[in-house]
Amino acid sequence: MAEVHATRRARLRERCAAAGQGAALITLPANVRYLTGCAPPGAALLVGPGPQDLLVHLRPPPDDPRQDPHPDDLEATVLPSPDGDAAVAAADLARERHADGLAVEEHHLTVARHRALRSVTSGIPLTDLASAVEQLRLVKDEHEIAALRIAAEIADQALGELLESILVGRTERHLALELERRLVDHGADGPAFPTSVGTGPHSGTARHVPSDRRVEEGDFLTVRLGATYRGYRCEVGRTFVIGTAPAAWQIELYEQVFDAQRAAREALAPGVACRDVDRASREPLTAAGHAEGLAPWSGHGVGLEIDEDPQLSPAAMGKLDACVPVTVEPGVHLPGRGGVRIDDTLVVRPLADGGPELLTITTKELLAL
Amino acid sequence: MAEVHATRRARLRERCAAAGQGAALITLPANVRYLTGCAPPGAALLVGPGPQDLLVHLRPPPDDPRQDPHPDDLEATVLPSPDGDAAVAAADLARERHADGLAVEEHHLTVARHRALRSVTSGIPLTDLASAVEQLRLVKDEHEIAALRIAAEIADQALGELLESILVGRTERHLALELERRLVDHGADGPAFPTSVGTGPHSGTARHVPSDRRVEEGDFLTVRLGATYRGYRCEVGRTFVIGTAPAAWQIELYEQVFDAQRAAREALAPGVACRDVDRASREPLTAAGHAEGLAPWSGHGVGLEIDEDPQLSPAAMGKLDACVPVTVEPGVHLPGRGGVRIDDTLVVRPLADGGPELLTITTKELLAL
Numbered sequence: 001m002a003e004v005h006a007t008r009r010a011r012l013r014e015r016c017a018a019a020g021q022g023a024a025l026i027t028l029p030a031n032v033r034y035l036t037g038c039a040p041p042g043a044a045l046l047v048g049p050g051p052q053d054l055l056v057h058l059r060p061p062p063d064d065p066r067q068d069p070h071p072d073d074l075e076a077t078v079l080p081s082p083d084g085d086a087a088v089a090a091a092d093l094a095r096e097r098h099a100d101g102l103a104v105e106e107h108h109l110t111v112a113r114h115r116a117l118r119s120v121t122s123g124i125p126l127t128d129l130a131s132a133v134e135q136l137r138l139v140k141d142e143h144e145i146a147a148l149r150i151a152a153e154i155a156d157q158a159l160g161e162l163l164e165s166i167l168v169g170r171t172e173r174h175l176a177l178e179l180e181r182r183l184v185d186h187g188a189d190g191p192a193f194p195t196s197v198g199t200g201p202h203s204g205t206a207r208h209v210p211s212d213r214r215v216e217e218g219d220f221l222t223v224r225l226g227a228t229y230r231g232y233r234c235e236v237g238r239t240f241v242i243g244t245a246p247a248a249w250q251i252e253l254y255e256q257v258f259d260a261q262r263a264a265r266e267a268l269a270p271g272v273a274c275r276d277v278d279r280a281s282r283e284p285l286t287a288a289g290h291a292e293g294l295a296p297w298s299g300h301g302v303g304l305e306i307d308e309d310p311q312l313s314p315a316a317m318g319k320l321d322a323c324v325p326v327t328v329e330p331g332v333h334l335p336g337r338g339g340v341r342i343d344d345t346l347v348v349r350p351l352a353d354g355g356p357e358l359l360t361i362t363t364k365e366l367l368a369l
Numbered sequence: 370m371a372e373v374h375a376t377r378r379a380r381l382r383e384r385c386a387a388a389g390q391g392a393a394l395i396t397l398p399a400n401v402r403y404l405t406g407c408a409p410p411g412a413a414l415l416v417g418p419g420p421q422d423l424l425v426h427l428r429p430p431p432d433d434p435r436q437d438p439h440p441d442d443l444e445a446t447v448l449p450s451p452d453g454d455a456a457v458a459a460a461d462l463a464r465e466r467h468a469d470g471l472a473v474e475e476h477h478l479t480v481a482r483h484r485a486l487r488s489v490t491s492g493i494p495l496t497d498l499a500s501a502v503e504q505l506r507l508v509k510d511e512h513e514i515a516a517l518r519i520a521a522e523i524a525d526q527a528l529g530e531l532l533e534s535i536l537v538g539r540t541e542r543h544l545a546l547e548l549e550r551r552l553v554d555h556g557a558d559g560p561a562f563p564t565s566v567g568t569g570p571h572s573g574t575a576r577h578v579p580s581d582r583r584v585e586e587g588d589f590l591t592v593r594l595g596a597t598y599r600g601y602r603c604e605v606g607r608t609f610v611i612g613t614a615p616a617a618w619q620i621e622l623y624e625q626v627f628d629a630q631r632a633a634r635e636a637l638a639p640g641v642a643c644r645d646v647d648r649a650s651r652e653p654l655t656a657a658g659h660a661e662g663l664a665p666w667s668g669h670g671v672g673l674e675i676d677e678d679p680q681l682s683p684a685a686m687g688k689l690d691a692c693v694p695v696t697v698e699p700g701v702h703l704p705g706r707g708g709v710r711i712d713d714t715l716v717v718r719p720l721a722d723g724g725p726e727l728l729t730i731t732t733k734e735l736l737a738l
Contacts, residue, residue: 111475
């Protein structure tokens with residue numbers, strides 16, 4: 001695995017050289033993890049100048065069996081005091097190593113930290129690395145996809161077990177906690193994000209903080225959860241009906257969202273514009289009269305962060321590539337009544353290979369529970 | 370309650386006026402919450418110029434019964450698109466309102482966001498608000514202390530219930546999850562921070578990510594957890610022995626940490642230097658030969674964030690005031706063997722009022738479980 005990280009750092013080094021940037025200072029935790037395999041809180045990674053990269057830790061690496069061991073080919077140093085700033089120490093070392101420029105993550109560093117960096121790098125131009133590492137992270141390798149596959153399996157298992165239990169009378173918060181416990185039971189590092197459970201009028205929203213409302217007969221129940229496995233995050237969302245006989249409006253709405261979500265899934269292919277995948281679900285739901293209730297985006301990339309590029313939205317630029325994992329999660333929320341949201345994680349694959357690989361395989365049939 | 374927030378904003382406005390800053394732009398979530406009672410993700414608060422403050426939301430406020438309703442006396446506006454930056458919108462409005470200066474939180478805003486602010490405020494000087502709001506937050510009012518009291522009670526209850534259950538054979542991760550479930554059962558918004566459970570050689574560390582190691586007879590078991598209640602966060606930590614007869618080294622180490630922690634608790638009083646409270650526990654543990662195993666700080670403030678000013682450490686400047694809540698949490702970790710950590714949250718009170726108010730009342734006697 002160490003070669004993987006060294007290779008990624010080499011690609012970053014090439015990018016920086018091509019952009020005339022002498023060295024790069026990485027502070028965003030997911031980016032540090034992508035390039036080193038570990039994610040110590042507060043750590044900073046110096047890539048370049050020269051071939052020997054350096055990871056500056058705030059404190060001795062914690063005892064965490066869920067992270068890769070520190071790679072042998074990466075120099076590491078620990079700050080004498082955890083009150084320091086690993087980024088400032090790394091910038092100082094860049095200066096000692098005669099870097100003729102340092103690219104930093106201006107979308108992550110605060111103004112105060114940037115000022116501290118400038119005070120130790122005086123004379124060395126500081127430029128913006130921008131989203132160079134995020135762009136490297138877009139297309140996943142097969143190890144990353146394997147981790148996502150397992151994360152999806154764990155989420156599916158947790159959801160499946162919940163569906164076998166009694167739901168009526170339980171609060172949204174308890175169901176969310178139960179799901180998170182089961183994620184860990186099945187081997188997740190932890191939840192990928194705070195689990196969302198919404199019942200009755202709370203169902204179908206893009207974000208719902210679980211409340212003390214109890215599940216009742218006749219409710220739509222929307223569940224959205226995700227697992228983190230070896231740092232990789234996947235999500236799944238489903239909507240169920242509680243009780244034996246869904247109402248006519250529920251069946252109709254469910255079919256509309258199901259069909260829209262399927263259309264968007266089927267639109268996924270290498271070379272397709274992100275906005276076109278979004279349109280594949282947005283258009284039919286708008287035509288059905290639900291424009292008001294739609295979220296501004298209908299999916300997003302996943303990986304070391306639960307919300308990554310690319311974004312699937314009307315304004316999205318860019319096209320999909322093979323081996324890019326995305327969510328497809330349109331939904332409709334009718335204020336006061338509730339609604340439907342169906343959320344899958346898929347990997348874009350060439351059509352010749354069978355089209356998009358669905359990771360989250362819990363049935364999307366409307367279940368009455 | 371609305372007057373509380375309006376009063377706090379008025380105090381901030383006075384501070385800014387005294388510092389020659391025309392208006393203040395608050396983005397750190399705990400600071401937004403302190404000044405408005407709500408904490409919408411991505412929101413930005415404009416205090417001044419003039420008497421009418423403004424809260425800019427990224428999206429319509431979520432349906433969250435655990436937050437105060439939006440105060441009537443605070444103007445609010447929602448961005449047309451949640452892809453925008455509420456801080457940029459707020460800065461633009463400051464310009465429209467003829468602010469002659471804008472103080473921003475340079476320890477929170479990224480370089481990229483600050484650049485976006487500058488592009489809309491061209492001409493208006495942007496200065497650093499620094500930790501002005503954090504300083505207002507230091508001394509808690511009785512409502513805040515009441516919330517902390519309840520948060521502490523919830524943490525004590527969760528811990529107490531766990532102690533009545535079977536521990537041997539259970540993993541650290543399961544115990545941590547169990548504690549977090551019980552926090553919510555007892556009315557917490559949620560955990561104050563990721564619960565830490567360490568058994569055997571993992572016990573006594575300042576930070577331990579719960580692993581799959583199972584509790585065994587003869588282990589030290591260290592538990593550290595906290596509850597959030599109405600946004601206020603409290604913590605408690607205890608160390609137990611598993612089985613009927615602690616070893617002699619365990620009894621000796623426990624007494625050393627207990628005595629050191631008690632000395633630090635008893636040192637708390639208005640006017641006392643923070644570094645002196647730290648020294649009260651650090652000195653005896655150093656004298657007992659444990660200097661290597663000590664954390665660089667032995668306590669910290671709590672409130673809307675679990676880790677606030679003041680810090681109790683050898684380098685800390687500043688003195689304590691009445692109504693400042695702090696943790697007192699020295700501990701010793703012996704690599705390969707484990708150790709002891711005892712953590713309380715207390716409120717500094719005048720000696721005439723009985724000295725520090727202990728919020729976390731779980732017994733500190735060494736229990737064999």
